Amino acid sequence: MAEHDDEWEAGLEDDSSAVLRAVSRQIKLWREAAGMTQGELGAAIGYGEEMVSAVERCKRLPKPEFLDGTDVALGADGKISAMKEDVKQARYPKKVRDLAKLEAKAVERGAYGDHNIDGLLQTEEYARALFAMRRPAFSEEQIDRHVAARMARQELLRRQPTPTLTFVQEEVTLRRPLGGRMVLRRQLEHLLEVGQLRHVVIQVVPTECEDHGSMGGQFEVLKMHSGETLAHWEAQLFSRLVSDPKEVQVFELRYGIIRSQALTPRESLAFIEKVLGET
Structure with a gap:
């Protein structure tokens, strides 16, 4: 390792x-x-x-x-x-603190999400709904702790100098009403606001897309100030940081393909607006 x-x-x-x-x-x-x-x-x-x-x-x-x-x-x-x-x-779980430290050193972060909105894009109430539905159930204190950690990570959106942040979201993540319809509406409105930032790019993969470059689940790719590239993925109870160049190259390849298959940034924001109107 x-x-x-x-x-x-x-x-x-x-x-x-x-x-x-x-x-x-x-x-x-x-x-x-x-x-x-x-x-x-x-x-x-x-x-x-x-x-x-x-x-x-x-x-x-x-x-x-x-x-x-x-x-x-x-x-x-x-x-x-x-x-x-x-x-x-x-207050924050250690693995979240460690990830936040890595993200703080990154000059570019690319993330693909297939079952919920990426953590850096979540509203507080959307994040709270996610943690509240975890099983085994979290206590209220644990929920508060995890939500606070997620919100703290979002400092990356406001950091100077600004890193380049790209997100690819599956259409289903825009339609699944986690926390209820109003929570989803406010989350979609938030996506439209964040999507206007010059250092942020949000793309959507329509469900009807026949070709798909990453059926293995969500992940992120971090390009560090040092020139090194890392990847990170989570699956159920496991979380892994990948630094082996050959393995990282696979994640970079998949992310590049999935971005090419997604709607353009302009089309994606229009798509999110359309979904908001239907929600």
């Missing part, structure tokens, strides 16, 4: 829980040292006793304002507030 693959596989086991346990433990230790009960701390910072208990038991993630308020109430002199960045990073 190539070096990048080793790093990716090692990151599949989420390490954020250890960080959150350490933060929760520190809050409890500072509270006890100050001689305050959970109820008293909650009253001092504007939260209920149950919330303080949940944070100390690592059942809820403390928000920045929770940490700042706790820092002042317990006289921690910035030591609790200083943990905000650690908590922010730990």
Whole structure:
């Protein structure tokens, strides 16, 4: 396995829980040292006793304002507030953080989606609907965490200098009403807005297309600032980063073919507008 693959596989086991346990433990230790009960701390910072208990038991993630308020109430002199960045990073699953780091270094990203809208193009409510229907079911906290991670990745759309972002979506992803008709309508409207950005290209593959260059599922190709090209794909419970040049070449070939078979960018936006009118 190539070096990048080793790093990716090692990151599949989420390490954020250890960080959150350490933060929760520190809050409890500072509270006890100050001689305050959970109820008293909650009253001092504007939260209920149950919330303080949940944070100390690592059942809820403390928000920045929770940490700042706790820092002042317990006289921690910035030591609790200083943990905000650690908590922010730990909110997101490790494999998402790793992918986001790679995407942040890319000068070009091409993605093919065959069963839902690409994560960088999703509205928050569309993303929430996707995570809410996962099986086994996620808890509300897990859903919040995954949605926040997905929204954070979308910083790539606004990054300077802007990377070139291309997306190829199957027609079915534009018509499947995940989350309900209104969620889909707002998602389609969002696609039309993002599609106007000069560094973004969205193409659609009509279902009636007889030839298809990628029947093996969704994937993305990342061209890095270093000149290296990587590929990434997910299937059910597995996720893989591909760095072997011969394997990456296969993904590049397939992506090139599927783009040539899709509607042009102008035709694609017109197609999305048509689907919106029918939804």
